[in-house]
Amino acid sequence: MDYSTKMKKHQGRSSVIILLLFWFLTGITAYGSDSPSPQVELVAPGIWRIRFGNPEEFTPTHFRTAPIAKAGLDNMPFQGSPPVDPDRIVFQASDRGCSLRLPMAGRESIYGLGLSTELFDMSQSSKGGQAGRQIFLKPTDLPENDLGESHAPDPFYVSSKGYGVFVDTARFATYLTGDVTPAGSQEDEAGNSVQTSTTALYRPRAQRVKTMLVDIPAAKGVDVYIFAGPTPLEAVERYILFSGGGAVPPLWGLGVQYRGYAKYGADDTLALAQKLRDEHMPCDVWGVEPGWQSHVYSCSFVWNTNTFPDPDGFLQKMHDMHYRMNMWEHAFTHPTSPIYDQIKPWSGNYLVWNGLVPDFATPEGRKIFLEQNDAALFDKGVEAVKLDECDYQPESPAPWSFPLATAFPSGLDGEVMHSLFGVLYQQTMLEPYQKKGLRTWGLVRNSQALAAPLPYVLYSDTYDARCYVRGVVNEGFNGLLWTPEVRVASSEEDFYRRIEAVMFSADAVIDSWFIKNPPWDQLDRGKNNRDELMPDRDTVVQNVRKLLQLRMTFIPYLYTAFNEYHWTGKPPIRALVLDWPNDPKVRQIDDEFMFGDSVLAAPMFAGEPQRDVYLPAGDWYDFWTHARITGGTTIEATNDLGQIPLFVKDGTLLPLAEPVEFIKPDTCFNITVNVVGDHPADFTLYEDDGLTLDYASGQQNQILLHADGANHSFTSTGDYHGPARFKITGWAQF
């Protein structure tokens, strides 16, 4: 079905009405607030594109990673008109850019707008109440701010009213989520008493009729995409399918990742890697930090043969221990890099740390950059990369990245490039894997719109535990992935809490880049680097091992969630508001999330011996005690033994595996299917080679799990004929 031919035109009449209305309400004579007829086009079922003015060339859709996942969208038919009336959107252009006004309802919650780790419902005023707030879609390395700046400023939001809006721009757009008053409307009156405090003077005032204002600098036009629900989850699914569908990890990508000390060479790394194996700590991915390069900050992309005299031999030995390798880099290219002169004409006209900024929006820039990365990494079988420092410092007195005024050979300016740099860098570094037909599962510090198909997980330099969990809760709204990686901890309790949380994320990363020994040996950074281990490190190792094993038991279940992310657009990890849109009590819950379809996780935080957990309507089971709990209520949860509060939904099947230490290409998970409640829904396990892209062309099996009373069955269909990855070894009533 080709939607691009289905053009619906809203012309003359509607814009005349808008102009008349505008004139009538405001008494303003015409002065540049030209509202040309918006063109409305049905892009896919339930997705409309509305074009205002003359959009810019370099937008997220121009650089999309994957085509629209039309098959998935065809499975979500939608009849009717856009949930946001195009005629009620007011477009206005000026020399400085353009803006959009969209209608909002009085008690409408807004989610998304990137991967904020500080904010949740974006319609909540910073001073309390649903009076709206200003959200800045700027990429930042400091996402723990109340401005909405994040590691992935995606101009998509989903409303509690069950629709989504995507503004196709790579500009640093600003959203005012209900806190503006266009002339002609009225805000609630403050009354008329003389105030004698600034708090009273400047308090935000909630409005009966609200307006969303989107301010887009520089652009003289913009495409707006409206996504139908009818539920918020369906609007999100449509957006993710519009992005191309969610990324499917290789099976090993769901295992544990350990990142070693930045100053270690080959010998120290191999010794530590062997130690983890000796202690049976589950670990699939080993991360090597900057030390592997001959020059860093900026990067040479050449091995440091002083510390890694034999890169091939080193990688072979790591692979022999069944580690997948994830190598750190950033894009800024140092003068000593062999590609420096070659990539110079395909770089921006400002340096970062004395390094060139490759223009990944040009084929030449990508090609030259990859030639060296192929030689250093991909041709040697490195399975993944960590793409660091690709963000920006928008409100910093000391920004270290390239200025907004930078010009790139592609024609992008510094602002657009900063928005897209992470996406373009990910796309570039994905090419070698795509050529080889392999999956990867990397790390990246910046992303933006339409990023769902990119197999990279966002991480941060910031470290607030609540913000980290909030990132997990928020990631689903925009088709993003986030790891609340564990670095250090202020106490053993904090350490366990952080490990517990990261085990229920898209990438279970323990990042020891600045400590010689693993954190379970010694949490104190100074002592760790003096090799002074904690007296109780053996106990800590045991406890941590159990937590890593818990992660491994969930891998087949989580793999299903990711496959559904790909095919149906449903985020594997998501806020409760997406699953219970009609329950007002979940509208502000930013510290619980669904992990797949059956499990609700409620991480705990250090210093809080118990926490409230709201369980939506329906029956639930405590994961640890199997106690049945009636939902629609708030309970108090505790956690004495590394047992993160987990609740399993009644009427589900929960496949859990025997934990393995690492996942080889022929690893077969032994799975027990837990029957939760009396009438469980069927569950589908997705089985394939877990490594290549063959799943996408159908070389995948769907194992349908079914339970009806004492009758249990599993049925496998599909064209995957390689070694079995999943074996149903038993069934258990939960």
Added chain:
Amino acid sequence: MDYSTKMKKHQGRSSVIILLLFWFLTGITAYGSDSPSPQVELVAPGIWRIRFGNPEEFTPTHFRTAPIAKAGLDNMPFQGSPPVDPDRIVFQASDRGCSLRLPMAGRESIYGLGLSTELFDMSQSSKGGQAGRQIFLKPTDLPENDLGESHAPDPFYVSSKGYGVFVDTARFATYLTGDVTPAGSQEDEAGNSVQTSTTALYRPRAQRVKTMLVDIPAAKGVDVYIFAGPTPLEAVERYILFSGGGAVPPLWGLGVQYRGYAKYGADDTLALAQKLRDEHMPCDVWGVEPGWQSHVYSCSFVWNTNTFPDPDGFLQKMHDMHYRMNMWEHAFTHPTSPIYDQIKPWSGNYLVWNGLVPDFATPEGRKIFLEQNDAALFDKGVEAVKLDECDYQPESPAPWSFPLATAFPSGLDGEVMHSLFGVLYQQTMLEPYQKKGLRTWGLVRNSQALAAPLPYVLYSDTYDARCYVRGVVNEGFNGLLWTPEVRVASSEEDFYRRIEAVMFSADAVIDSWFIKNPPWDQLDRGKNNRDELMPDRDTVVQNVRKLLQLRMTFIPYLYTAFNEYHWTGKPPIRALVLDWPNDPKVRQIDDEFMFGDSVLAAPMFAGEPQRDVYLPAGDWYDFWTHARITGGTTIEATNDLGQIPLFVKDGTLLPLAEPVEFIKPDTCFNITVNVVGDHPADFTLYEDDGLTLDYASGQQNQILLHADGANHSFTSTGDYHGPARFKITGWAQF
């Protein structure tokens, strides 16, 4: 002399050289970094305009308050070429705006860029050292930030190398003062050690050759003005004369201003005003806060006849007590205002506090707005206004002012309007006084470029004592005025320190808008409003009275400094670096300042029983003890009795007056001329009616004070023939 005809053209050759150089250094092929030939025009002696691209229409020079003060500039002849070579300025335009690169030297300090109260030398990195920083020229209500955002984001800076640069833009420009590395240049290498701390990774790196980058959104061209020195002070003077020359206050404007409780009506106000007179507290100006209006937030501009039943009678009684009246307002116009419907078509298309935002860039908007203000204020003889809330909240999650996307009938957008709103508002409210030929001395919370001729003093809602003093030190660089007004204090010590500082500012304001009684009655806000006075209030009153009297003794001296500000452009209050440009020790001194030509003030701060005071080379005299101190050294100052550390420069004449309680049109100051040192320079007192604009057309006397050993003389010349304002009653060797 008409400088506008002196056009010097830099064409073909220079731009070809720039492009060749660019190509050679960076290897970048052409992609939009078009550097069209800049047009260089000599505007006045030592002032050049360089035009790049197609500048915008709505810039500071488009809305200038006063014509260029050519007479003053003709007195500063300058031969030779611009101190910044136009051929070394790199202009670049893109869809998002344009940018300029200007050459900088390695150890160049940068001052100005508006009225920051947090920063001083703008080339100092936030992480230490002269590595440059990012400065945002955005108007803000929270100037105590490290981003350079201020109450007066003026795109003018002066360099320690003795030149000034003004970028004629009302956009939110960003300055990177030496922390960028254009491709083709090299920053100092970090060396090549693997770092394991973020501090080390992200440290700023000072460069041998530095570049100033000015980033201007939206504009496709810009005029840059270069101001010759050869000293920084002369560059500043040229900028102030280019602005039209500094504002001359009415004599009463230099007296003390007291602002009363916002909830007081006429009776309470009159009673308190009488009490100040009874206690002989010097006070010239009485400020009435929002309570005078029938509706506030937003404003009706109509008297509240419940609390002020007889506005004319009230004003008459205040005038009878010899108070000058300063009435509070902001511009946002409430629906109950009589002008609401009339001004609607001449307002922006977003409301603020439910009020219209008048478009002061249209004659109609100004006219309608003034009609009501004339009726309420100016026709009733109100001498001044306080223009509140005309700033912005650029990085706030809860901005209360109009959005940047606002459209105004004049064609200004919200960004340009926010930059200029304070200036346009001041200009509008100045018109009635200009029509009457009267001077005024008001308060305003936002200003921008070319503001020197505007008789309004900036103030803030913020309150850090060190920032307040830094504002005093910084104001001179941009031809701005600032009052570190006293509101409350955390202790009596803090109160004295703040009073001491504000007495040496452009407006000696004590602002009691949220306390019923003056702060000298009770510093604790709660107790003050319960009328519980401090046990030692009589002592405090005595001490405060002395400090207010100290202010009054300086008025003739300060009046000279303001007149010279007008005629020569020399700021009356200024940083030491302007008077001692060759002394590297003053480059970072942001807590001492020159108060006129003879007096160095070094305010103290609560909790610090002594402070270091650096005195530049030459001899100095302690103002209080008359002890002689040899300069070029740092001394320790103390302050036990409200005696702010003051030092008088050797070889000067310091006229000090007998303090009066208030300044009537016929008040004559009795002046003792202090002869400081053995060979004092002459001093000129400016005498005129102190009220009208007649001084500008020559109705002013210059009283030349001269001392040579025991011979003292004063000679008055000029065309002022009104009542004598200054009487030399004695001479004293200091």
